[in-house]
Amino acid sequence: MFQTFTPTTTPEQGPPRLAKLRDRMEKDGIDGFIVPRADAHQGEYVAPCDERLAWLTGFTGSAGFCIALKDKAGVFVDGRYRVQVKEQVDTDHFTPVAWPETKPHEWLKDMLSEGVIAFDPWLFTKRQIDEIRAGLDGSSISLRPSPNLIDAIWDDRPPRPSGKVEAYPLELSGKPSSEKRAETAALLKDAGHRAAVLTLPDSIAWLLNIRGSDIARIPIVQCFAIVYDTAKVDLFIDATKLSEIETDPDITILPNDGFEAALTHLSGPVRVDAATAPLKVSDILTEGGVEIAYADDPCILPKARKNPVEIDGTRSAHLRDAKAMIDFLAWLDRQPAGGFTEIDAASALEGFRTASNTLRDISFETISGSGPNGAIVHYRVTEDSNRTVIDGDLLLVDSGGQYVDGTTDITRTIAIGSPTDEQKACFTRVLQGMIAISRARFPVGLSGRDLDALARAPLWMAGLDYDHGTGHGVGVYLSVHEGPQRLSRQSETKLQPGMILSNEPGYYREGAFGIRIENLIVVEPAPDLPGGDHRDMLSFETLTYVPIDRRLIATDLLSPGERSWIDDYHADILKRVTPSPEAEDWLKKATAPL
Missing domain, CATH: 3.40.350.10 (Creatinase/prolidase N-terminal domain)
Structure with a gap:
């Protein structure tokens, strides 16, 4: 718990x-x-x-x-x-x-x-x-x-993690490791690279169809790897971590402390990602006279482009997670203002997720921030900071789950008691930005940098903004924050079908309140429209199905299209998610048309 x-x-x-x-x-x-x-x-x-x-x-x-x-x-x-x-x-x-x-x-x-x-x-x-x-x-x-x-x-420095590795089955990965390795080898050959050094644990986990437990909340294993243009892999890892899985004969298991020496014996050109690999890797290769070819980690983009099996699994995980969230929000609505704390809320939410008997872990430390604590973007409640949630507060809850078939991340901001007109206006502008991303259609070839302003425009019109990106990539039973795709002013990665992103504009008033609304979305080809000129376009499918607090919506600020989006979204929730009996009446009211 x-x-x-x-x-x-x-x-x-x-x-x-x-x-x-x-x-x-x-x-x-x-x-x-x-x-x-x-x-x-x-x-x-x-x-x-x-x-x-x-x-x-x-x-x-x-x-x-x-x-x-x-x-x-x-x-x-x-x-x-x-x-x-x-x-x-x-x-x-x-x-x-x-x-x-x-x-x-x-x-x-x-x-x-x-x-x-x-x-x-x-x-x-x-x-x-x-x-x-x-x-x-x-x-x-x-x-x-x-x-x-x-x-x-650091005299009392903790020991290195030694979590066990588990195989990630084909029915969840959608593609065998041998096929992923063959495709990676072909990519290397096309580029004229003899090998690539992999230092990102989620890249290695994706390539080898494994998951681990070395980092809390993220099912990765800490290791290094070298993948060759022959599709063979050298994996540098504590062998005891692999005791519970069968290894492939094309994957050579070597000790961690052999990684540096192995680098010096490579034949170049060796592909190294200057943006993710430690500088020490380049230094060792250079000192060993090995030619370096700087290019992106060859697993990053294929991993980001989820296959149909991964997307279907993620949809299923989100529906189970939605049930837990709806049960939590119904529970929250039954609590009297002043009768519970931020920790009580976070603990209750984790309990509802655990009750599904499918939760492997939460996907990050739950953010449960009320009043001024909600204005701390990545607030982590402690016994010292724990606040009683009182009438007039906004409660910002950002949380997620790790399920074997998908990773979730959702934020809802909830009114405790009657919200002020100012709170409603700010919330509605954040909501308008989230809707703008959800409804977006855009030409193939655009990046997150090109879309970020859509989420901010309603806030900008009121002289407001937020100091974080609009969205990050999300893995499949891997990291809740995954690159290279983002909805951000800094992101130049072209959005492609299968990429999962968060859509989470916000607004934060220091010392007063914080607002964030977050759904996960997946990039998909957009259907052709009558009267269009048949350009290749992309759009987003929403993966998250949890009500948005209608008490915080200033309906007079909404356009007809925005009102329709909210009503359609809430109607879809009612069709897709079956809550616990205790939450049935609450859900019907929460999803009623505006």
């Missing part, structure tokens, strides 16, 4: 740990050290032994980094975490820095006239380091690869 989040570091623990880091920096003759959130696999979610940023600073967000200098320490966070970071770090010793508005090289040049900044090359990609180095060009500040200084001072 639901467990409250306990930070690795409290604000008061950060300064003495920072002092220990500075002592180590002085011994090593360096002027600064960069501590990222990432691990060697560049994962958003990391194992406890890799929570270096949280251990040092107290900041627990899923993205960011710290640059510790002799007299200053900047904690770089994006718009999702600007409120959270101020609550989690000691701001007398750590200075929050708005990133990516402020680039690390810009900050370093403002802070230093000269110096040597060290970093662990296993924890940064080549692209990241190249960008910083380019920004420092012409200055007297240099970057130096280094052993990890946090590891040297």
Whole structure:
């Protein structure tokens, strides 16, 4: 059942740990050290032994980094975490820095006239380091690869994870691993590449049709792999993790500590993804005289384009998840304002999901934020922050489930008591943005960057906006945050049929309330329309079927098309989802026409 989040570091623990880091920096003759959130696999979610940023600073967000200098320490966070970071770090010793508005090289040049900044090359990609180095060009500040200084001072560092690996069956994957490997080998041959280095655990899991348990909430296994143009694979992994599955003769199992040596013996060109592989991989290959061909991880796009079996499984998972969500929302409506807390809500929701007997895990830590806590975009409730939900609050609940046939992610914002006109107006503008994405038709070849403004336009018209992307990719019983597809101003990946994305505009008023509405959608070919000129177009199928709180909708702001979309959506929910008997009457009222 639901467990409250306990930070690795409290604000008061950060300064003495920072002092220990500075002592180590002085011994090593360096002027600064960069501590990222990432691990060697560049994962958003990391194992406890890799929570270096949280251990040092107290900041627990899923993205960011710290640059510790002799007299200053900047904690770089994006718009999702600007409120959270101020609550989690000691701001007398750590200075929050708005990133990516402020680039690390810009900050370093403002802070230093000269110096040597060290970093662990296993924890940064080549692209990241190249960008910083380019920004420092012409200055007297240099970057130096280094052993990890946090590891040297972290005395009680947890052990590496050792979760078991399970086979992911064909009836769920839709394609055997042998076929995926053959297609990958053909891609490599066409590009003239002899092999590709895979460092992303979800790419390896997809390619080999395996799942793991090394990271909480994400069924991946931490490992490295080399896939050859012969369709053979070398898998570098703790062999004890594989004790419960049969391995393919074309997959050679090798120990983790053999990965570096194996890189030096490759025949090039070897494909390396400069955006995802650790810089250390490139350094080892270069030192070994192996020719490198920089190109995307060959599994990323095929993994993102879900096949019909994966999409059907995801639809089924969403319908089961919808039942749990509807049962939860009906339960929530029966609770008196002031009679339950954020933790009570999160615990109840997890209980409804667990009751299906099909839940493997939640897909991320449930966000249950009421009132001002809802304005913290990635809020994680603790015993200290837990708030009683009172009359007049908006309760933002962002949650999801890991089912063996699909991964879900849904956000609903619920009125507790009677909402104000201002809350309703803000909610409705967020809803209009979500509807705009849901109804979108667009030419083949567009990316998420081209669609992001559709979700923001209703907010912009009122002088409002939100500081996060509109949507991220989602895996199939894999990571709830999957690349490369996104609905974001930064995304240049072309949207293609089979890609699953979240559709989640929001609005956040610090100290008051937060609003987010999120459905998952999948890209599909759009049917031709009478009177059109027969262009190839794409559209979205909605996967999430859970009511939107009608009490928060200012109907006078809606266009006729938006009203019809909401009524049709609610009618579909009533047809598709069978709730528990206790929720039947609630669902009928919640899905009544506007």
